[in-house]
Amino acid sequence: MSRTTINDIAALAGVSKGTVSRVLNGHPRVSERSREAVWRAIEQTGYRANVHARSLATGRNNAIALLIAAASDQLFSDPTFAELIEGVRDGLLETDLSLVILMGGSETEDHRTVSYIKAGHVDGLIHLNPFFDDAITAGLPDCALPLVLCGPRPPIPLPRQNWVVTLDDAGGVRQALDHLASRGAHKIAMIGGDPRGVSATVRFQAYRDWLGASFDPDLFEPGDYGAGSGQVALARILDRHPRVDAVFCASDRMAIGALETAYRRGLHVPEDLLVMGFDDHRIAALADPPLSTIRQPIREIGRTAVQTLLAAIAGETPSDKVFPTHLVVRDST
Amino acid sequence: MSRTTINDIAALAGVSKGTVSRVLNGHPRVSERSREAVWRAIEQTGYRANVHARSLATGRNNAIALLIAAASDQLFSDPTFAELIEGVRDGLLETDLSLVILMGGSETEDHRTVSYIKAGHVDGLIHLNPFFDDAITAGLPDCALPLVLCGPRPPIPLPRQNWVVTLDDAGGVRQALDHLASRGAHKIAMIGGDPRGVSATVRFQAYRDWLGASFDPDLFEPGDYGAGSGQVALARILDRHPRVDAVFCASDRMAIGALETAYRRGLHVPEDLLVMGFDDHRIAALADPPLSTIRQPIREIGRTAVQTLLAAIAGETPSDKVFPTHLVVRDST
């Protein structure tokens, strides 16, 4: 009843276990004859190599970790985030690496996560949502593992081996604002993301820079990327500035919340108010009215993050990747 | 620069590596003197035991897998689900087990997940959302690992060692319906969950049974637990039965969608229509009007699932656990 090991296969195939190992690892110099015998034995027994023995012998874990700074409700309820994970899984599909998801948030969790990484369980790291102050990133600067960040590089100490795979946040914001301006908007408000997030801050700065001297802090309101926060944020902005003629939201879900507030206040979109989202998630096209937005190749970002990490683990020298965004015009503008 | 091993610690502490190992594993018969010397050496060097070597020697993985049948947007956007994961992490906090999250959905992913499990990477399994037809469960009946299901036991072949840790779905439904009836409702509609899910089906059956002869299929509409689906579902029900006087939703988010539809159709809640949710998630109390609902101890379910699994792994014989639900009355009824 005990698991079958490499010795069983060697005996069955009539070769040494060294040869079995070579077949298993696709070593080129193995005779056709041995190779066949070994595979036959493997199929017969349903043998699988013991991962721990292999890791012990090779010094590699064959696993990478997915880091999530704050595993809040907001994050889990972010469809964009789910798609990013999908992309990561896409990228892993052809490898035999396993994915360990590590979440921070509370002090205990942050500590556990850092400690898990330092215990040497994984060969590389992908950080899904870097925060300025997140304890995971803070605990990692002296870590020798390669790290890929899905988002702008935060201005804090990072492990030596770090790469960024992200979208052009600032460019996307400018595309949105240019479009709203071209539609005749004069007073453009913005609903931003969680200010602890690096990418949310970059988007806010791009908004401020674009407006230049005419930037008015009262026209900006932070949210949490969820619909509820968009609803509340637009209400606040309208209370301060009833004459706003456009609102740019840093996520489609917040834009949908904003549509709701506009509806409740009797404002017609796009006649009285232009509304734009960000992401081009599926819900954008289904909104009422369909939402103009900025499309980002989120799934591809996840996929590319894995490729970059694998290259780094293999000792190559990949480069940062910044994906362009695309303007998608629908009825809301 | 190479990692410090148990030999380094043994040398530093002036003992054999056997003794180091005993200290590490909390073996009782070690002299105070040795114990102190070993701990001092460990702190000095920041030593951590190599998990693969340990697993190879003990035959245990010190890891459990969290199974997720369909990692769809809907699921990720389910706050209840996020809380279940929180509970699992709570339960794991004091152990040194690691958590591997395995997701199914596509054929490739289901296959990979089953294959990962069979490769012997983990010591036990927790299935978060069993589906009737999910390929993960289907691939597991001949698996020797203990499995804990967070949901009703599906009527399909399961591994020998399986336990259920869940809430009393049927009881919760009856609590809701009794309450609505006590408020004078005569025509109670229901918006259910994804019919592929076992728990959604149990809730539907409880609804049908409660109504008995007066059950009318036209008063039932399935959803996906999300707000959008609740919105659409209530609209459909009202189109067929304008005189419905109460609607019971299998999630708070669907109930919020239903509130939206009621609002748009000019129906006042609770005067014209009673609306109830399920879960008692934070959003229920914040809804307008605040939502009556059925509270389930979701986080505790996650925590208990881990405890049950750990007991099973340790060779004990835990029992199934079914948590009662509680009626929470607010303004929507």
Next chain:
DNA sequence: CTGAAAGCGCTTACAG
């Protein structure tokens, strides 16, 4: 192309 052997870093009876 392939076998014998050493080694990866732990744990755990076995003696003492």
Next chain:
DNA sequence: CTGAAAGCGCTTACAG
């Protein structure tokens, strides 16, 4: 209480 030794299941130079 503790050391020496065998063993967990692989990989990989080293010879041949």
